[in-house]
Amino acid sequence: MDFDLSWLLWGLPIAFVLGWLASRLDLRQLRMENRQAPKAYFRGLNFLLNEQQDQAIDAFIEAVRNDPDTSELHFALGNLFRRRGEYERAVRVHEHLLSRGDLSRAERHRAQHALALDFLKAGLLDRAEEALRKLEGTAYEGQALLALLAIYERSRDWAQAADVARKLETAGQGNFSGRRAHYLCELAAHAADAEAEGLLREAMTIAPGAARPVIELAALQRRAGDGRTAFETLARLAQASPASLGLIARPLAQNAAACGLEARALVMLQAGYDQSPTLDVLEAIVTLVPADEARQWYARHLEREPSLVAASKWLAGEKLEHEQYHPQVQRALEHAARPLVRYRCAACGFEAKQHFWQCPGCQAWDSYPPRRVEEL
DSSP: OOOOHHHHHHHHHHHHHHHHHHHHHHHHHHHHHHHHSOHHHHHHHHHHHTTOHHHHHHHHHHHHHHOTTOHHHHHHHHHHHHHTTOHHHHHHHHHHHHHOTTOOHHHHHHHHHHHHHHHHHHTOHHHHHHHHHTTTTSTTHHHHHHHHHHHHHHTTOHHHHHHHHHHHHHTTSOOOHHHHHHHHHHHHTTSOHHHHHHHHHHHHHHOTTOSHHHHHHHHHHHHTTOHHHHHHHHHHHHHHOGGGHHHHHHHHHHHHHHTTOHHHHHHHHHHHHHHSOOHHHHHHHHTTSOHHHHHHHHHHHHHHSOOHHHHHHHHHTOOOSSGGGHHHHHHHHHHHHGGGGSEEOTTTOOEESSOOSBOTTTOOBSOSOSSOGGGO
């Protein structure tokens, strides 16, 4: 069959037109990609990598103006404002996102969470609480509950904190029994005696190994004039939790002295001291023995531990060759030993004269070991 050249003449122009159309489509696609990834966005990323936040903010603002519909640019800009402490501008960015009708459900939740963080960082706790409450049932619910817990602890709203802690525990976010026990103890501190006892016993049920509710229950019993019951309460804790003996040694000795149980208390304290020779247990023993035997206990402690605190106490009753210099030497030793009898937070290093259940510095719970600085 003969080949018809007319088909070739018709095919060449058609092929040329199809090629031209394909090139135009490629150019349009390239322009769309350029709009989706504006140069200002990449400049902003470059500034961020070089830790130039001012220039990064300017670049992102330009990118948002060029493409106001891109939510990722708004999130990046809002996060930058928050990191720089410009919380009002961050709030405006995230509120603008929430006002958009074309935002997907996931992005709306993300914007709501970012807005809550803005309020939280700015210290606007009431507005942060309201924003966090709106995240219930979303992917950010766990993070929102943790933030709410921090808010209620900070504002000392222990009832609300206990409720949030229960929700977190139910959601499988961790074990909050220790914190819940602390919240009940805080509530008991401001309640009448009968109600306080119920709260403390509930705390003991929630966290059986916690020392605080037992110690505070014993203090409540002592104030009610029942020193023997208070002693038995502390004695059970000493047996169940030997590590807490340093915290209860002094009230244990005081209750024993009040109800004639010194001999029994001494046996318990000496056994605990043999296991762990701490200054608090030593001081409790000293209060239950005669003065001459007390000095022997300080000397015995010095044989086991190089303690400046114990040396100062021992030297206080010792006669020196140059007795006229004894007061000056004693004052110098006590001054040097004073920082060593403080407690230190294991989380942030904050030191205090008394033992805290919640660190005043970093707000961590149970971060104070029951040992003095000298023993750490």
